[in-house]
Amino acid sequence: MSKPYLSLSLDMDNQWSYMKIHGEKGWEEYPSYLDIFVPHVLKVLDELDLKITFFIVGQDAAFEKNHKYLKQIADAGHDIGNHSFKHETWLHLYTKEEMKTEIDTAHDIITEVTGKAPNGFRGPGFSWSNTLLEVLAEKGYAYDASTLPTVIGPLARLYYFSTSNLSKEEKEDRKEIFGKFSDGFRKLKPYYWNLKKGRKLLELPVTTMPVFRIPFHLSYLLYISNISIHLMMLYLNIAIFLCKMTKTEPSFLLHPLDLIGGDQITSLAFFPGMNISSDRKVFIFNKVMKKLAKHFTLVPMDEHVNAIQKIHKLTLIKT
Numbered sequence: 001m002s003k004p005y006l007s008l009s010l011d012m013d014n015q016w017s018y019m020k021i022h023g024e025k026g027w028e029e030y031p032s033y034l035d036i037f038v039p040h041v042l043k044v045l046d047e048l049d050l051k052i053t054f055f056i057v058g059q060d061a062a063f064e065k066n067h068k069y070l071k072q073i074a075d076a077g078h079d080i081g082n083h084s085f086k087h088e089t090w091l092h093l094y095t096k097e098e099m100k101t102e103i104d105t106a107h108d109i110i111t112e113v114t115g116k117a118p119n120g121f122r123g124p125g126f127s128w129s130n131t132l133l134e135v136l137a138e139k140g141y142a143y144d145a146s147t148l149p150t151v152i153g154p155l156a157r158l159y160y161f162s163t164s165n166l167s168k169e170e171k172e173d174r175k176e177i178f179g180k181f182s183d184g185f186r187k188l189k190p191y192y193w194n195l196k197k198g199r200k201l202l203e204l205p206v207t208t209m210p211v212f213r214i215p216f217h218l219s220y221l222l223y224i225s226n227i228s229i230h231l232m233m234l235y236l237n238i239a240i241f242l243c244k245m246t247k248t249e250p251s252f253l254l255h256p257l258d259l260i261g262g263d264q265i266t267s268l269a270f271f272p273g274m275n276i277s278s279d280r281k282v283f284i285f286n287k288v289m290k291k292l293a294k295h296f297t298l299v300p301m302d303e304h305v306n307a308i309q310k311i312h313k314l315t316l317i318k319t
């Protein structure tokens, strides 16, 4: 019997979006580390013979300095997704008009620069709304991947606020980053949103540990590996076991800073977790991927979505 699927995706947050989210000055000049990160990540993925989905931010595609690197991603055979234009974690507050402009502008520029048209979306900071789902469905996108069904979203937010330089207003704007508490109880397995005019949109949630609803994407594993690699592997093994028990095909999330350290991205050396070297991060990544590959077929999102559309009978959920 063939192994169940596990889709891999990386949210291509650039240096400026980390600074913007964190309230660091200077983000308005859109500093970029794509020249360092892209060659690095492509090499790491190539060595493991992995193809993944990169969710790209439209604003990055709008700068000529980034074109070469974004094109390299697509040319290396990776799948391309839409990660909004401005990367604002309060995307869920946008009106329909604002949402349409945001999605369309990002879509067009990403398509032009990479040569591949995205057909899936992930919101910045897991932000999403019914308006977003309607806009994506009207546009003919195949899926949304913005939900993170975890009950510890509010906790993650508290930690993140405590390490940032955000003002009260900025915190207010970001108050739903890492998801709403009610998102914690949403389905883990893919399902269809039942939208207006009989439209449907596939939802592929970022998978959290079945039953416990705690995240196990790479940032969390890396954090635990700092305490002990054995503990990290135990945690991962429990997650894999529960996914298989509940027949959940995982969507596994990566971030740039999971794979590269402050030794290479010196401008972000002060960030949490950036004291870990690139070598160590790549070592952990390889270990995690090899473990996952024993149990699952690792694919990009588009392949996972195609398989779901063909085989699975899914629940319809009203928004």
Ligand SMILES: [Zn+2]
Binding pocket: 011, 012, 013, 083, 087, 123, 124, 125
């Ligand atoms: Zn992001």
